[in-house]
Amino acid sequence: MDFLRPASWEEALAAKAEHPTAVPIAGGTDVMVEINFDHRRPEYLLDLNRIELLREWEVGEANVRLGASVPYTQIMENLRTELPGLALASHTVASPQIRNRGGVGGNLGTASPAGDAHPALLAAGAEVEVESVRGNRFIPIDEFYTGVKRNALQPDELIKTVHIKKADGPQQYSKVGTRNAMVIAVCAFGLALHPETRTVRTGIGSAAPTPIRAKEAEAFLNAALEEGGFWDNGKIITPSIAKQFADLCSAAANPIDDVRGTAKYRRHAVGIMARRQLGWTWEQYRGAGRTLEGAA
């Protein structure tokens, strides 16, 4: 095994081009487990810890540009306002020690259906900027996950920055597990209200081969909210709309039975989380998020 230690982003891209099989290592919280347990013996490890730009973030006009290696702890502490969904999701990852090392780039690299960043990114709306010596490209988050633990990266590419839409409304994230810390999601759900575009977006984790959006549920809810004038009148969403939304979220899930839970339970839990999060976020929107001029 060789340990490659590029000092700059350009060097890292050059190293990846020269050794496309090199395994990048950022926080190491996925990679090292595999090496410790002999599940993986890469020919090259490509250390990304020295690359400053991967640990930086920038809050722009419409987006947050999040470096691939920004640890979860930093997201929780510094980006709660701009990225409330991702900050909540980050807080559910493992433990402080893991959150001090692991980050979104590694979560995307592993692309596990159980990764906690994914539902939050799907709900907020994001693009993954990847780069190689050939140039860079932006991959919409919806197109990033290509299969169980597979993503859209080419062998010579590295994840540079995740461009995430700044929250323009309330966001939520929850996951089902046996306890609060150190839990891989049985299933997870994220929801974001986007009052500027009058849309709602979702993200489902651990309930399909890849993280997914519940697109039909979103379309139904967007139409129902528009039709009822809810964005303007700020009325409580009727239980029948909420139920239909939850049912469609359940239906979007395509889970399996495994040691953590049954498919039936997962589908059920996704619906419950969807309904609750819609309630919570809508309450927040009705309250602080907008001025209820003339509303009853």
Place this chain on the structure above:
Amino acid sequence: MRVNFTVNGRPQEADDVWEGESLLYVLRERLGLPGSKNACEQGECGSCTVRLDGVPVCSCLVAAGQVEGREVVTVEGLAEFAKEREAHSGCASGACGTSIDEAKRWEAKPAQDSQTGEGVELSPIQQAFIDAGAVQCGFCTPGLLVAADEMLERNPSPTDADIREALSGNLCRCTGYEKILDAVRLAAARQGEAV
């Protein structure tokens, strides 16, 4: 490969390190620092917790090559580390500073060894663990000490929820955690009195 880094304030050089080796392995097997424990090697138990450039991490999940040029504090150096921190803290006004006496003590410390931790007075968190009866088999203790000490550095008056959160990455199979919580509360209270 060779890895150069600082452990408990001292420059160290580890030779013949395998490229896939963890920091934990280097500490225990190459540098003779068995304080950090190896229980799971998958980040679940926290018994290998050390500080890497000040940040608590599972040393079993840090690749040895990643620590090149960086600073590590292990449980062996915790007492010394806590002492230095105390010497340098509480002086935001610039009015206090290190007294002559203290300075003298700092220069001459032949009996103290930041490598093994021997000859050094225990840190407040270590003493509190003993006083509160928070140590049974002791396997989880080093990781808990490093994690608890770092929390108290950040947050001198933690709530119970803060303590639970900060220690949520550390498993103990013996104590049932109550005594551990007691110990951290005790250390926090003593820290408060000292100010």
